[in-house]
Amino acid sequence: MNTAVAPVYLDHNATTEPAPAVRVAMIDALTRTWGNPSSIHGHGQLARGVLAQARARVASFFDAQPAEVVFTSGATEANHLAVLGTLRALSGGTRRRLVLSAVEHPGLLALADRLESDGVPVTRIGVDRQGRLDLAQARAAIGDDVALVSVMAANNETGVYMPIDELVALARARGACVHVDATQLAGKAVFSFAGSGVDLLSVSAHKLHGPKGSGALLVRKGRVLPPLICGRQERQRRGGTENIPGIVGFAAACDTLAATLAQDIERMHRLRDRFEQSLIERVPGTVVFGAGVPRLPNTSCLRFGELPSDFVLDRLDRAGVIASSGAACSAGGMQPSHVLLAMGESPSRARASIRFSLGRDTRDADIDRALAAVQTTIVPLLVAAEPTAASTLESAS
Numbered sequence: 001m002n003t004a005v006a007p008v009y010l011d012h013n014a015t016t017e018p019a020p021a022v023r024v025a026m027i028d029a030l031t032r033t034w035g036n037p038s039s040i041h042g043h044g045q046l047a048r049g050v051l052a053q054a055r056a057r058v059a060s061f062f063d064a065q066p067a068e069v070v071f072t073s074g075a076t077e078a079n080h081l082a083v084l085g086t087l088r089a090l091s092g093g094t095r096r097r098l099v100l101s102a103v104e105h106p107g108l109l110a111l112a113d114r115l116e117s118d119g120v121p122v123t124r125i126g127v128d129r130q131g132r133l134d135l136a137q138a139r140a141a142i143g144d145d146v147a148l149v150s151v152m153a154a155n156n157e158t159g160v161y162m163p164i165d166e167l168v169a170l171a172r173a174r175g176a177c178v179h180v181d182a183t184q185l186a187g188k189a190v191f192s193f194a195g196s197g198v199d200l201l202s203v204s205a206h207k208l209h210g211p212k213g214s215g216a217l218l219v220r221k222g223r224v225l226p227p228l229i230c231g232r233q234e235r236q237r238r239g240g241t242e243n244i245p246g247i248v249g250f251a252a253a254c255d256t257l258a259a260t261l262a263q264d265i266e267r268m269h270r271l272r273d274r275f276e277q278s279l280i281e282r283v284p285g286t287v288v289f290g291a292g293v294p295r296l297p298n299t300s301c302l303r304f305g306e307l308p309s310d311f312v313l314d315r316l317d318r319a320g321v322i323a324s325s326g327a328a329c330s331a332g333g334m335q336p337s338h339v340l341l342a343m344g345e346s347p348s349r350a351r352a353s354i355r356f357s358l359g360r361d362t363r364d365a366d367i368d369r370a371l372a373a374v375q376t377t378i379v380p381l382l383v384a385a386e387p388t389a390a391s392t393l394e395s396a397s
Contacts, residue, residue, distance in 0.1 A: 007320045008366045012359035013156055013184055013299060014324055019209040025252035026211060029245040037242055047244055054251035061254035062218060063192035070217045070234045071247050075183040076107045078202035078217035082179040083111060085225040086148045087120065095147040097121040101133055102342040103155055105181065129344050131160035131290045139170055146176040153185040157339045157355055158290040159299025168197040183207055187257050188265065188296050193218050210253030214246030264360040269297035271358055275367050276300050283374055284382045289340065303352040305382050310334060312354055312378060319373035323356045
């Protein structure tokens with residue numbers, strides 16, 4: 001990688017750099033409020049007060065009540081708590097089925113596989129060529145035996161939005177609960193937990209310029225949720241001494257984003273569109289996945305012909321541009337993206353997917369550098385391999 005200048009970081013869907021205010025808040029918490037918030041002495045009560053303030057700030061960012069916030073180690077734990085807790089709460093009854101999409105995060109799909117092997121009925125809903133959830137399948141799948149419908153708000157690879165309002169309506173008509181993994185949505189769209197009708201919502205701090213190891217599950221008031229980890233903390237919904245520095249950092253990240261969220265969304269959308277249009281015009285064989293449907297404003301999933309993703313990413317990295325191939329937790333392998341396979345792509349094209357994900361700090365100069373890097377490192381390879389290739393948008397429905 002070129003180390004003469006800082007690289008252009010376009011992998012914000014994998015993780016984000018902690019904001020300056022986050023680092024300051026966490027150091028202060030480590031220095032000043034290191035007491036156990038369950039202790040009754042002064043140190044403990046100081047930490048307890050800081051915890052309560054942070055909970056209120058996180059709740060405010062997502063338009064929830066403080067009592068609805070259950071702090072976790074991140075979205076993966078929150079997802080497990082939502083799914084396993086709901087199934088446990090309804091155990092012994094007729095509602096046992098789990099319904100989810102075929103393009104969920106690998107962690108949730110692995111959990112569904114394990115549950116299915118243990119005898120839990122699981123239904124996976126497919127998507128179309130653009131990555132949109134098949135609502136006809138959803139309508140057929142959500143019956144009176146469904147305990148939980150669990151879907152992501154927006155796909156982490158393509159950025160395509162899931163039809164949350166429609167799924168909530170379908171689930172409500174059948175008496176089922178709804179869990180949404182909003183890991184990628186936070187910081188890239190305005191979302192109201194109070195107005196959504198969703199029962200459970202997972203979020204992660206490190207996706208919105210907070211620290212790793214901190215996240216939350218929002219649990220709608222009145223919803224019974226047995227814990228995975230027993231203890232007195234978090235209203236007995238998640239045991240263990242609270243991670244005060246991580247939680248304080250989470251709250252500081254929410255405050256930072258809230259101040260400029262509307263402007264950040266507009267800028268990312270504009271830059272993403274300029275980036276894609278320039279690639280289509282300049283780079284032979286550019287195909288943008290999900291281009292014809294609503295997506296996250298920061299996410300561009302595409303391929304350059306059928307050049308393997310690891311081949312492209314290596315050359316971009318050397319040119320000072322950081323991107324990824326699908327979810328970060330599976331980026332080390334050459335297995336085709338399960339998301340793109342579900343969208344009907346061939347294995348070779350699914351292996352060619354590159355994800356560029358912009359952040360609140362991405363600027364025009366970063367996009368210019370990324371475009372120049374693709375032009376100088378990738379275009380010659382494409383021209384040599386496919387001299388007559390034409391740039392197109394993915395338009396299949």
